[in-house]
Amino acid sequence: MSNLTCECGHVNPRGTIVCESCGKPLGTNDKQEKLLDMKYEGVARRSQTYTTTFIDKVWMFFSSVKVGIWIIVITLLASALGTIYPQEMYIPPSVRPEDYYAAEYGFTGQLYYQLGFHNLYSSWWYMLLIASLGVSILIASIDRFFPLYRALKTQRVTRHANFLKRQRVFGTSEVKDIDESFDVVKKKLKEKKYSISEENGNLVAEKGRFARWGPYINHIGLIIFLIGCMLRYFPGMYVDEHMWIREGETTVVPTTGGQYHIGNEEFIIELYDEDDYVFGEAMQRAGGPIVRTYQTNAVLYERENTGAVGSEGDLVEIDRAEIRVNEPMKFDDFALYQVDYKLHELNSMSFVLEDKETGETFGQIDIDLFNPESVYDLGEGYRIEIREYFPDFVMSSSNVPSTRSQIPDNPVFIFEMFTPDTPEGEVSFVGIRTNLEPMGENDFKMTFVDVETKHVSALIVRKDYTLPILIIGGFIFMIGLVQGSYWAHRRIWFQRIDGKVWIAGHTNKNYLALRKEIDYVISDTSLSAPVDQVEEEEVNNKS
Amino acid sequence: MAAISSNFLLFAFFVYLLATIAFTVSITGKKWRDKQGEMTGNRWGFFGFLLSILGSLLSIAYFITRWIHSGHAPVSNMFEYMTFLGIAIGFAFVIIYAIYRSNYLGLFTMPIVMLIIAYGSMFPGEVAPLIPALQSIWLKIHVITTAIGQGILAIGFVAGLIYLIRTIDFTEANKQTRSLEFVLYAILSLVGFILMGSIFNAMNYEANFAYINENGMEAEMTYTLPALVGPNEGQLLTEGVMSPIVHAPAIIVANDLNTVIWSLFSGFVLYWVLRFVLRKRIGAAIQPILKGVSPQAVDEVSYRAIAIGFPIFTLGGLIFAMIWAQIAWTRFWGWDPKEVWALITFLFYAAYLHLRLSKGWHGEKSAWLCVIGFAIIMFNLVFVNLVIAGLHSYAL
Ligand code: HEM
Numbered sequence: 001m002s003n004l005t006c007e008c009g010h011v012n013p014r015g016t017i018v019c020e021s022c023g024k025p026l027g028t029n030d031k032q033e034k035l036l037d038m039k040y041e042g043v044a045r046r047s048q049t050y051t052t053t054f055i056d057k058v059w060m061f062f063s064s065v066k067v068g069i070w071i072i073v074i075t076l077l078a079s080a081l082g083t084i085y086p087q088e089m090y091i092p093p094s095v096r097p098e099d100y101y102a103a104e105y106g107f108t109g110q111l112y113y114q115l116g117f118h119n120l121y122s123s124w125w126y127m128l129l130i131a132s133l134g135v136s137i138l139i140a141s142i143d144r145f146f147p148l149y150r151a152l153k154t155q156r157v158t159r160h161a162n163f164l165k166r167q168r169v170f171g172t173s174e175v176k177d178i179d180e181s182f183d184v185v186k187k188k189l190k191e192k193k194y195s196i197s198e199e200n201g202n203l204v205a206e207k208g209r210f211a212r213w214g215p216y217i218n219h220i221g222l223i224i225f226l227i228g229c230m231l232r233y234f235p236g237m238y239v240d241e242h243m244w245i246r247e248g249e250t251t252v253v254p255t256t257g258g259q260y261h262i263g264n265e266e267f268i269i270e271l272y273d274e275d276d277y278v279f280g281e282a283m284q285r286a287g288g289p290i291v292r293t294y295q296t297n298a299v300l301y302e303r304e305n306t307g308a309v310g311s312e313g314d315l316v317e318i319d320r321a322e323i324r325v326n327e328p329m330k331f332d333d334f335a336l337y338q339v340d341y342k343l344h345e346l347n348s349m350s351f352v353l354e355d356k357e358t359g360e361t362f363g364q365i366d367i368d369l370f371n372p373e374s375v376y377d378l379g380e381g382y383r384i385e386i387r388e389y390f391p392d393f394v395m396s397s398s399n400v401p402s403t404r405s406q407i408p409d410n411p412v413f414i415f416e417m418f419t420p421d422t423p424e425g426e427v428s429f430v431g432i433r434t435n436l437e438p439m440g441e442n443d444f445k446m447t448f449v450d451v452e453t454k455h456v457s458a459l460i461v462r463k464d465y466t467l468p469i470l471i472i473g474g475f476i477f478m479i480g481l482v483q484g485s486y487w488a489h490r491r492i493w494f495q496r497i498d499g500k501v502w503i504a505g506h507t508n509k510n511y512l513a514l515r516k517e518i519d520y521v522i523s524d525t526s527l528s529a530p531v532d533q534v535e536e537e538e539v540n541n542k543s
Numbered sequence: 544m545a546a547i548s549s550n551f552l553l554f555a556f557f558v559y560l561l562a563t564i565a566f567t568v569s570i571t572g573k574k575w576r577d578k579q580g581e582m583t584g585n586r587w588g589f590f591g592f593l594l595s596i597l598g599s600l601l602s603i604a605y606f607i608t609r610w611i612h613s614g615h616a617p618v619s620n621m622f623e624y625m626t627f628l629g630i631a632i633g634f635a636f637v638i639i640y641a642i643y644r645s646n647y648l649g650l651f652t653m654p655i656v657m658l659i660i661a662y663g664s665m666f667p668g669e670v671a672p673l674i675p676a677l678q679s680i681w682l683k684i685h686v687i688t689t690a691i692g693q694g695i696l697a698i699g700f701v702a703g704l705i706y707l708i709r710t711i712d713f714t715e716a717n718k719q720t721r722s723l724e725f726v727l728y729a730i731l732s733l734v735g736f737i738l739m740g741s742i743f744n745a746m747n748y749e750a751n752f753a754y755i756n757e758n759g760m761e762a763e764m765t766y767t768l769p770a771l772v773g774p775n776e777g778q779l780l781t782e783g784v785m786s787p788i789v790h791a792p793a794i795i796v797a798n799d800l801n802t803v804i805w806s807l808f809s810g811f812v813l814y815w816v817l818r819f820v821l822r823k824r825i826g827a828a829i830q831p832i833l834k835g836v837s838p839q840a841v842d843e844v845s846y847r848a849i850a851i852g853f854p855i856f857t858l859g860g861l862i863f864a865m866i867w868a869q870i871a872w873t874r875f876w877g878w879d880p881k882e883v884w885a886l887i888t889f890l891f892y893a894a895y896l897h898l899r900l901s902k903g904w905h906g907e908k909s910a911w912l913c914v915i916g917f918a919i920i921m922f923n924l925v926f927v928n929l930v931i932a933g934l935h936s937y938a939l
Binding site for chain 2: 066073076079080083089240276281290292474478481482485486508509512513
């Protein structure tokens with residue numbers, strides 16, 4: 001590896017454009033007339049120094065900003081692609097995706113589905129894009145940060161004439177008393193919060209160097225954030241479980257291994273008043289009731305630790321909360337969110353056994369629709385047996401009675417009624433508003449008396465160990481972003497060369513603002529303002 | 544209170560109009576002499592600046608009174624959000640003007656502010672109740688911050704537009720001139736939409752149709768503009784109104800499509816009338832007004848606006864959005880179209896910053912990117928909200 005030794009004696013790594021110490025442009029860079037490429041102070045980076053092995057090539061690839069921008073743009077386009085049709089998670093749960101896309105959107109929908117775009121954001125190639133984005137950010141930052149840091153640390157006050165001449169903002173002026181002018185300039189520079197270094201009567205004023213670290217800090221934040229996102233693919237990092245809980249019920253909180261139980265004491269829902277003075281007009285247009293709030297009055301229990309193996313401790317109440325949307329209940333690392341509800345779910349039904357002829361009744365049975373008993377003994381020889389129970393009755397395609405689910409949305413019973421008069425039993429088929437006698441005319445019937453309903457509350461159980469990492473990443477990202485965006489790194493050199501004063505300025509952004517500042521700094525001296533060489537060139541090209 | 548609040552907004556609108564006039568005079572009017580007798584331009588630019596501050600103050604008054612009236616921050620439906628975006632562009636202008644004192648920027652920004660506020664006012668403006676998920680302080684913080692960020696990014700768009708009109712060579716027809724004219728046409732279509740909507744609204748125009756909807760059911764649909772495109776198998780129920788020329792298939796929301804056609808059509812008419820009157824491309828007609836603009840300077844203004852707006856947008860549109868989503872929807876990210884388009888906006892401006900900083904995309908390329916960036920923002924607000932409605936849809 002051949003290094004480049006500058007006139008001033010400083011040894012620079014190969015690939016360096018400007019000497020890290022005195023700023024003299026090196027090698028062929030010195031011959032040209034163009035402005036200096038001041039990116040990263042013209043330092044050599046690993047990606048330029050080592051270019052032979054496979055690892056070097058990979059490093060070069062990912063450290064390239066061009067490649068980085070392509071990765072960003074491709075990610076952008078891919079993300080947009082996923083919004084053309086709804087993702088699978090947003091289509092109605094009752095339909096099959098293979099039918100849905102074709103039925104809803106025709107041929108293009110079918111294609112969308114077949115290309116896997118209905119699950120685009122969890123596809124392997126989208127993940128790969130995000131991963132390469134992370135790798136690119138990491139490598140590009142390492143590649144640039146260390147040399148940049150070194151160059152800004154080792155820079156000298158006095159710069160080579162060719163360095164000054166080829167800065168974007170540059171000018172020379174002749175003044176009678178240089179020292180006096182410099183004193184004025186120094187005072188004004190201090191006013192503008194520049195820190196000033198002097199060497200042999202030359203000045204460099206610098207401010208906002210810390211802004212140069214902004215991109216690196218924000219990139220670190222991004223990487224931490226992306227790592228946090230990737231951690232979600234490891235089991236156990238987070239919990240996301242849906243649960244239904246009825247009023248009055250207490251059940252175990254899923255994924256807590258039986259340690260926590262939750263009770264729903266009451267579910268409350270409140271609607272907006274349709275005659276509301278403020279909202280009335282909007283509600284009329286919406287044309288229906290609008291929910292104001294709903295909540296579960298929850299009690300949290302923890303199982304006592306008895307210490308003895310095999311014996312379960314009692315449930316002990318440890319907390320109470322009103323869980324509403326936007327107001328989850330938190331305990332341990334868990335959070336319970338209110339997400340949905342179902343009003344008036346059937347809970348129990350009551351029937352009486354009735355003599356069809358006389359209308360005489362023989363005792364009432366109350367059936368718990370979630371846990372019906374198989375026999376209800378009414379005494380004195382009267383007895384009801386439940387032969388079959390379909391909580392959510394439907395006639396299957398082969399015309400066999402069956403149930404859709406265990407939720408009693410349409411309960412149907414096949415009862416067998418035993419009385420002293422009919423000891424062999426009579427069969428009846430009873431549901432909501434149906435009462436059939438499939439085995440022939442009966443003497444007795446089950447008469448519907450009452451039904452009890454309950455509200456059911458839907459909660460989501462959440463635990464997420466990646467959140468702290470995401471928060472830290474996001475926080476660091478924002479700090480770096482603000483640091484790099486709201487401050488600029490500015491340097492102004494004032495140098496005495498051949499009895500003249502040379503002024504050169506450099507900033508990483510916003511040259512106009514830099515020039516305004518220079519104008520202010522020299523305003524009480526006879527120094528003439530340096531010009532923006534890029535602007536000059538543009539004007540010259542035009543005319 | 545509701546009336547007071549609307550009046551404040553109306554006043555703000557007119558103050559922005561006055562500011563536009565002041566900035567126009569500052570550029571086209573006579574130059575004044577200062578104490579030393581030198582020509583230094585006139586004071587109208589400063590008046591314009593004061594008026595824009597007054598406009599912002601009146602907007603704040605609108606915002607606060609409406610907040611008090613409804614009990615929640617007025618950023619929860621299309622009307623409220625759009626007007627707030629207009630207000631935010633006004634704020635952003637005040638900030639950027641304070642740094643760069645560019646009257647040209649005022650001349651272009653003030654009309655855009657008015658346009659966006661007027662556009663917002665086309666949506667139903669009554670105070671709507673909030674469903675439970677929207678009743679969160681984080682939602683308000685998220686939306687307000689996002690709008691301010693977008694407002695500042697919009698200044699980048701305006702400066703980019705000025706750059707393009709200032710520098711593009713209009714003597715030939717090529718990709719640049721055509722694209723720029725297209726941008727101006729898009730703005731005119733927005734004007735057209737507002738004009739058509741206001742005119743027919745003032746006439747209380749309404750046409751009802753019975754039609755067959757996408758589920759094969761009979762339904763009714765109301766048009767507030769004359770129907771060029773009627774709904775699927777639509778039968779006019781209102782008498783004495785125009786009957787449609789064609790009928791849309793059932794899967795298309797026909798009255799929305801009709802509105803879009805009217806906007807594009809009236810924009811088209813406006814564009815060609817202007818072009819006929821001016822006898823040249825609209826950009827070419829504006830160009831002479833901008834001859835005093837330094838391209839370097841507007842280029843820097845546009846970049847500065849984006850550099851200021853990007854962190855604020857990121858904070859509001861992604862970070863606060865995630866905090867709210869975590870609390871309200873139990874997960875910080877759900878790949879909902881609105882979220883995805885916020886991410887796209889973020890990625891787009893990130894690409895812009897890298898192209899500019901590391902690939903030296905200054906001047907024209909950079910200006911085009913600013914225009915596209917703002918188009919993405921508007922797309923997210925309008926199209927994604929109204930058409931690909933997800934969780935965040937404001938349309939009640
Ligand atoms: C979405 C992801 C990214 C974001 C949000 C981001 C953000 C930023 C920001 C805000 C800046 C400062 C720009 C300015 O001040 O104008 C920056 C600079 C930079 N970024 Fe990124 N970046 C991302 C991805 C990448 C990637 C993939 C690369 C890989 C090549 C990269 C390489 C750089 C470099 C080399 C700089 C300049 C550093 C300097 O001036 O010292 N960035 N980035």
